[in-house]
Amino acid sequence: MLDHYIYGKVTRISPEAPVPVVEMTSESDMLGGCGNVIQNLNNLAVPVSVLSAVGNDKNGHKILDKLSAMGIETGTVYSSDNTLTNYKMRIVANNQHVVRVDLDNCELNKDIEKEIFNSVLELTKEVNAIIISDYAKGVCTGNIIQKIIASIDCKNKPVFVDPKGLDWKKYSGATFITPNIKEISSVIGSIPQSDDEFVTAGRNVMSQYEIKNCLITRGSDGMTFVSKNKSFHVSAQAKEVYDVSGAGDTVIACLTAAIIKGKSIRESVEFTNKAAGIVVGHVGTSAITLNELELQ
Numbered sequence: 001m002l003d004h005y006i007y008g009k010v011t012r013i014s015p016e017a018p019v020p021v022v023e024m025t026s027e028s029d030m031l032g033g034c035g036n037v038i039q040n041l042n043n044l045a046v047p048v049s050v051l052s053a054v055g056n057d058k059n060g061h062k063i064l065d066k067l068s069a070m071g072i073e074t075g076t077v078y079s080s081d082n083t084l085t086n087y088k089m090r091i092v093a094n095n096q097h098v099v100r101v102d103l104d105n106c107e108l109n110k111d112i113e114k115e116i117f118n119s120v121l122e123l124t125k126e127v128n129a130i131i132i133s134d135y136a137k138g139v140c141t142g143n144i145i146q147k148i149i150a151s152i153d154c155k156n157k158p159v160f161v162d163p164k165g166l167d168w169k170k171y172s173g174a175t176f177i178t179p180n181i182k183e184i185s186s187v188i189g190s191i192p193q194s195d196d197e198f199v200t201a202g203r204n205v206m207s208q209y210e211i212k213n214c215l216i217t218r219g220s221d222g223m224t225f226v227s228k229n230k231s232f233h234v235s236a237q238a239k240e241v242y243d244v245s246g247a248g249d250t251v252i253a254c255l256t257a258a259i260i261k262g263k264s265i266r267e268s269v270e271f272t273n274k275a276a277g278i279v280v281g282h283v284g285t286s287a288i289t290l291n292e293l294e295l296q
Contacts, residue, residue, distance in 0.1 A: 001033035001086040001135070002059040010093045022093045031066050032088060033249075034133040037162075039287035040253035042070050046260075051076045051123055053112050053139050055085035055105070076119050078112045086137050108138035117144055124152050128260045131252055132174070134164040142170035149173045158259060161211075162252045172210045176259075178252050179205075180217045195224065195233050202226030215269060217251055217276065225269050232266065234273045250279045250288050 008022040031039050034052055041048050050072060054060030056079040063085065064074050084105035091098045108116075116139065124130060130148055134140040149159050150173070158175035163183055171177060184201050185191040192198045202214035203226055216224045222236040254275040258268035275288040 001031075001035065001088060001137070002063055003030040003032035003036075004028075004087065004089040005030065006089065006091045008091070008093050010098075020093065020098065022091055022098060029062055029066075031063065033086065033135050033137070034131075035063060035066070036249040036287060037131060037133050037253045038067070038070070038072060040250050041257060042072070043287050043289045044253070044257045046253075046257050048072055049076070049123055049127065050074070051116055051119055053078045053080075053083055053108060053116065055079060055083040056081045057085050059085035059087045076116075076123055078115045080109045080112050083109045083112060086135075104137065106136065106138050108141065113138075113141065113144070117147060120144070120147050121151050124148065124157075127152070127157065129158045129160060129256050131256055132159065132161045132171070133249065133252065134162060136164040140164075140170075142167065145170045146172070158256075160252055160256045160259075162248055168205065168209045174209075174211050176213045176215060176255065177205070177209075177211050178215045178217065178248065178255065180248060181219065184216055198224040198233075199226050199231045202231070213265075215251070215255060215272070217248065223269060223273050223276075225265065227265070232269075234270055236273070236277060247276055247279055251276050254288065 004027065006024055006027045008024040010020040010022055012021050013019065014021045034050065038048050038050055050067065054063050054077060060079050064077060067074050067077065084103065086105055087103040089101040130152060132140060132145055132148065152159065160176045160178070161171045161174045162178050163171060166186060168187055181191065184205065188201050188204055192201045198216055198218065202216055202224065205211065206214050206226065206228070212227065214226045218224060220236050222234045224233050225231060251272055254272040255268055258271045263271065275293060278293070279288055
C-alpha cells in the first residue's frame with residue numbers, strides 16, 4: 001500500500017460546514033502494508049525478498065521506486081493495468097489524526113494471483129523465515145498462503161502471520177501468529193479481559209487452527225505470549241501514544257528478526273514490545289530504527 005500524509009495546523013472552523021480547516025504545511029508518501037514491514041526489517045539490517053502486487057498506476061510506481069531505493073528486488077512485485085494500488089491518505093493536524101481517505105482494491109487479478117502462486121517455491125528456497133502480512137486486500141488468498149506454509153514446512157523454517165478477517169483456517173500450520181485484541185476477539189467470539197482469558201484465547205486459536213505460537217498485542221496492557229507448554233505477559237512500554245498506524249507491522253517484523261537471530265522467545269517478545277512502544281509515539285506510519293532502540 002502507499003500511505004500519503006498531509007500535515008498541517010488548524011486555527012479555524014470552516015464557514016461552509018462545522019469541520020476544521022487544515023492549513024497544509026507539508027506532505028509525504030510512505031510505504032504502507034507489507035511495505036512498512038519491509039521498511040522495519042530493512043532498518044534492522046535484515047535482508048528481504050517480497051512477493052506481492054501493485055497496480056500499474058502512479059501509486060504503484062511510487063511503491064516500486066521506494067522499494068528499489070532500499071535495494072529491494074521488485075521482480076516479484078507483480079503489477080497489472082487491471083489492479084488498483086491500495087492507497088490511504090491521512091490528514092494530520094496539530095499532531096492529531098483528523099481523517100483518512102482510502103482507495104482500496106480487495107480483488108486480485110487472476111493472472112497476478114497465478115504469477116504469485118507460481119513464484120512461491122523459487123522465492124522461499126533461500127529464506128530463513130516467511131512473514132505473511134494479511135491486510136485482506138486480495139493477495140493473501142487461502143491457496144497462496146497454504147502453498148507458502150507447505151513449501152517451507154519441511155525445511156523447518158518459521159512462518160509468521162499477521163492475521164486479518166475471520167478465515168484463520170488458511171493460516172493452519174503457521175509457527176507464529178500476532179493478532180491484536182480486536183482480531184482475536186472476532187475469531188473467538190468474545191473479548192478477553194484478564195491475563196488468564198488471553199492465554200485461553202491464544203490456546204483456543206492454536207488448537208483450532210494448528211498454530212504453534214500466539215503473541216497477542218494488547219495495547220496499553222502490553223502483550224501475551226502463548227505456546228503449548230508456556231505463557232507469559234509483558235507490560236506495555238509506550239510513554240505516550242500518538243498513532244498506532246503500522247504498529248502491527250513493527251511487531252511482526254521485530255519478532256521475526258529476533259527469532260531468526262537466535263534470541264529466546266522471551267527475549268524476542270521483550271524486544272518486540274520495546275519496539276512497539278517506540279513506534280506508537282511517532283505520528284504516522286513509521287518503522288523502528290536501530291538508533292531509537294539503542295537509545296532506549
